[in-house]
Amino acid sequence: MSERALHDPFTRLDRQREADRLGMLLFLGSEVMLFGGLFAAAMVLRLQHSHDYIAASKEMHYWLGGINTAVLLTSSALVAGALEATRAGRARLSGWLLGFAIALGLAFLAIKGTEYAIEWREGVVPRFSDAKLHGGPHELFMVLYFCATGLHALHVTGGLTLLGMMIWPKGAARAEREATTLGNVALYWHLVDLIWIFLYPTLYLAR
């Protein structure tokens, strides 16, 4: 979303930066509404099939989810640190912090993938490996789980791509401009984090 330099409708760089920031915030607002539909579905499921929802949630691997929460939160903190480092002009430190943040993001995806594999082996994947599913509501819960975490994983992947583009080596004397872009990318990464913070209790801790 950010541009390399001043572009057409703008005559001042600070105004353009404010516009970039506002654009990103609005985009994040639309992302929240996107996941909002899934949370609404979870709420309806929880209200209509209260006991089944709790029973299904109890079968989730909440330790894996918990570790993943820690991993993602740490990654977010590192990105926040990288932003501060960029603002302070310490490009090398920023690069390292971003690298660690990306590694943790990849770890999140790896743990998530492991969890999916375990669920496949357990037979709780609707339609494909559903030997151990007990009843319609359990199946609905798992559908919701795969939709929500799958969509979230797509967003993690998107966030990682953006972060990866930020550590790509570039010319010097760009610290201030870069801070704006990195700030927007960091916002996106925090949102991915925030959605997970709500997804985790909704799916894993409703016991």
Add this chain to the structure above:
Amino acid sequence: MSRRTSQDAIPDTREERASYLNAGQGLGSWLLTHDHKRIALLYLISITFFFAVAGCAAALIRADLLTPEADLLSNEGYNRAFSLHGIIMVWFFLIPSIPNVFGNFLIPLMIGARDVAFPRLNLASWYIFMAGGLLTLAIVVMGGVDTGWTFYTPYSSTYSNAYVIGALAAVFISGFSSILTGLNFIVTVHKCRAPGMTWGRLPLFVWSHYATSVIFVLATPVLSITLLLVALERIFGVGIFDPALGGDPLLFQHLFWFYSHPAVYIMVLPAMGVVTELITAAAHKRVFGYWFIAGSSIAIAVIGFLVWGHHMFVAGQSPYASAVFSFLSIVVAVPSAIKVYNWTATLHKGEILLDGPFLFALAFIGLFVVGGLTGLMLAMLAIDVHVHDTYFVVAHFHYIMVGGTVSAFFGALHYWWPKITGRLHSDLWSRVSAILIFGGFNMTFFPQFLLGYEGMPRRYHVYDPSFQVLNVMSSVGASILGLGYLLPLTYLLWSLRYGKPAGPNPWGATGLEWSVASPPPKHNFETIPLVATGPYRYPLEADAPDEGEGEKEAERV
């Protein structure tokens, strides 16, 4: 006419005048343009095409309904015709119509900016829109879809044999175009206003687009996720709306209408913005109650988010929820009525010019009032049980969407045509077509109120013979309406070649867009204007203090 004669002296120097139209040559300069004006024209051409396609589907429907038997279309074919009509009209004409054409063209000009905040995103938005639109056309060619534009589950997810996934994908894709456009407009209005262009000096057209954009950004993603869930349910045969598993099809309706009811306001709010501009220009008088009109746009956008449940009064929703939704649906009529009263008060003692755009604006007001009042009837729980899923509902929303939005779209097209093309069109013919459209429209849709009240259900093409007279009236009206829509196509295209060149301000109207040449130069303004006054400073010569001027704080630029 006196306001226009002063412009006749302008020599035909359009070829020499540098404008956005001749700033670059060749197809590439259009398809890769970042200029909001050119992107607006790309949208204008595309949505005109989709309007024609969906109009053909409507013609098929009306032809089939001439007789009570199924003689033109099969049952299946009829379902596909009205589904395509709805899907293309809603998502590929009505929703993008005014915002993406006139919003794109005018917002930067009206606020004194050289472009929208994110020009590349603006172009990307058009490509996304076209991808969705072309996918829809591919579906049409392959055989269409029969779910209706609402994609209700479990029919769409389980039972339909048509190309539902393709249609879902097309609408899903076009949603991103809406989100990006809305985002672009909001940021543009916040960050690209010229020095001195405070919020209180924004033309009301801009306010209504701001409200629309908020709905674009916040409601469209809910539709995206809903369609995604339906598509997954259809592909994998298991999903959260599946009643066989204990899932809730009503949840689909809640999620769908959480978007689609606000989407009604996406369609009508920009039209209201257009009408406000047309009315003040025709009355040559300052708009009555600037802040009430601006505030009512925002109020409609906000309350519009809270009324979706009125689509499910008979779908098994809790009666307590229905009562609340009924109340809120009545409440949303208040800001709508405020606008109508303000337009009327603006006309009071105005120096009215009965030109084409004004007739379209008047048509909007009349038809919108009928559509709005029947909307109040439908918001009443008891009446809705009686007329739910009948032609009464069909007539009601066509009065809003076609009578309202399409009239305003044509009004905008006629009003800003000289600005967009640099040519004046025939005022006589524009008045003829406005009258033809108004008459044809009423003849098409008023009988449908009667049909619905007498009990003819919607989406049926085999009906009781006692309904035939009204159906024939409706079909005849539709042909007049069709003629009314074709007419502007001829004289507007004719004016491109033979129309008199337009001066900067052929209507004698206020507003920054009329201060630049027609057609505007590539970068809109040679120097960014300094805005010292509010909009609608009529009469043009006088400089009476602008109302509400005192409460504006100086905007940082």
